[in-house]
Amino acid sequence: MAVETFDVVDLIRTKRDKGTLTKPQIDWLIDAYTRGYVADEQMSAMAMAIFLNGMQREEIRDLTLAMIASGETLSFDGLGKPTTDKHSTGGVGDKITLPLAPLVASFGVAVPQLSGRGLGHTGGTLDKLESIKGWRASLSNDEFYAQLRSVGAVVCAAGSGLAPADGKLYGLRDITGTVEAIPLIASSIMSKKIAEGTASLVLDVKFGSGAFMQDPARSRELAETMVRLGNDAGVKTVALLTNMNVPLGLAIGNANEVRESVEVLAGGGPADVVELTVALAKEMLALAGQPDADVETALSDGRAMDTWRRMIAAQGGDPDAALPSPRESQVVTADRDGVLVAQHALPFGIAAWRLGAGRARKEDPVHHAAGIDLRVKPGDIVTKGQPLFTMHTDEPERFERALEALAGGYVIGEPGDPIDNGGPLIAGRVG
Numbered sequence: 001m002a003v004e005t006f007d008v009v010d011l012i013r014t015k016r017d018k019g020t021l022t023k024p025q026i027d028w029l030i031d032a033y034t035r036g037y038v039a040d041e042q043m044s045a046m047a048m049a050i051f052l053n054g055m056q057r058e059e060i061r062d063l064t065l066a067m068i069a070s071g072e073t074l075s076f077d078g079l080g081k082p083t084t085d086k087h088s089t090g091g092v093g094d095k096i097t098l099p100l101a102p103l104v105a106s107f108g109v110a111v112p113q114l115s116g117r118g119l120g121h122t123g124g125t126l127d128k129l130e131s132i133k134g135w136r137a138s139l140s141n142d143e144f145y146a147q148l149r150s151v152g153a154v155v156c157a158a159g160s161g162l163a164p165a166d167g168k169l170y171g172l173r174d175i176t177g178t179v180e181a182i183p184l185i186a187s188s189i190m191s192k193k194i195a196e197g198t199a200s201l202v203l204d205v206k207f208g209s210g211a212f213m214q215d216p217a218r219s220r221e222l223a224e225t226m227v228r229l230g231n232d233a234g235v236k237t238v239a240l241l242t243n244m245n246v247p248l249g250l251a252i253g254n255a256n257e258v259r260e261s262v263e264v265l266a267g268g269g270p271a272d273v274v275e276l277t278v279a280l281a282k283e284m285l286a287l288a289g290q291p292d293a294d295v296e297t298a299l300s301d302g303r304a305m306d307t308w309r310r311m312i313a314a315q316g317g318d319p320d321a322a323l324p325s326p327r328e329s330q331v332v333t334a335d336r337d338g339v340l341v342a343q344h345a346l347p348f349g350i351a352a353w354r355l356g357a358g359r360a361r362k363e364d365p366v367h368h369a370a371g372i373d374l375r376v377k378p379g380d381i382v383t384k385g386q387p388l389f390t391m392h393t394d395e396p397e398r399f400e401r402a403l404e405a406l407a408g409g410y411v412i413g414e415p416g417d418p419i420d421n422g423g424p425l426i427a428g429r430v431g
């Protein structure tokens, strides 16, 4: 049996006592954990020590590089076009990838977006796209490269070969209360994005009630850490800090979010979804060498829509097929006249999840037609009896638990009351 280079208990003690791990120690730890030599309970103790005591900048870089080295890396060198990608830290109603990827690709830039499925109250991009009849999330490597060449935009499932150490560690963090640690989040996200091989990356780092980092200052720290990791690894990276106190757009779910995305691609759609799509597209195209790209025109003249249709069809989807409809819908109305002064993202995210739009465990199915359509946004005048939102589900017994989640989730106030939306949608930029 090969002799192991380090003793894992020594490394846990070092981190427990606020010490610094060296690159050889981190390389060994991640390799030994991936091999199964370091046990889950030992890695849990290490994750908690990192959660409590943090990591130095060099340790976070070394952890990221070690997780990249645990698996394969992709390369787009032979593609003949620049590559750029976007990653969002996740939010309620966040369907931006759907209009964004084809919009950016319509400028001749490749967008290789390897995505995940949703867990908890934030939805997953693949779950949303699977509402489209025939659409397939899994592609072979050959199909992936061929689509990048022909269409430019690919949104598909990330295989287990990219940063497998992160897959194992993320699963462990999820069940040990150690997800919300900046060194662990930053290394987790960036190891996958750097291994994916994109030349440039725009991060949408969210803060607020529907984001997993509520505090804007902490989300800025997360953004700065990730931007540094990307640039140090040779991936041109910038981040936008965006507000997730209020759901994004009017649709929260799967099929209804596809519908809203298609509205944006047709030159319409809710103002906040359009604003964020345009801002992220401009950042991505600037990194890919097109700082003056006229993004708004590509939405209004149908170019982005053409790319969307080709992107969906290339993965077996029928862009013209009707989206699934829910078995039951229930409208919630205003109980008095006034102004909608609050619409908190987290309760709406949880309610949509309880209606069946999300999953509690990785293996659960999602109900594509389940979710919520908002009819008003904060600041809108409402009159008694006016619809505020419509809930959709395939299993009507779910309405009650969804309504419980929404208690206090929206507030009707008096004209002149302050609007509680947490400020502007795009609150800052790092890069």
Ligand code: URA
Residues within 6 Å of the ligand: 170, 179, 184, 185, 186, 188, 189
């Ligand atoms: N998403 C990830 O991929 N990793 C994290 O740690 C958190 C969100």
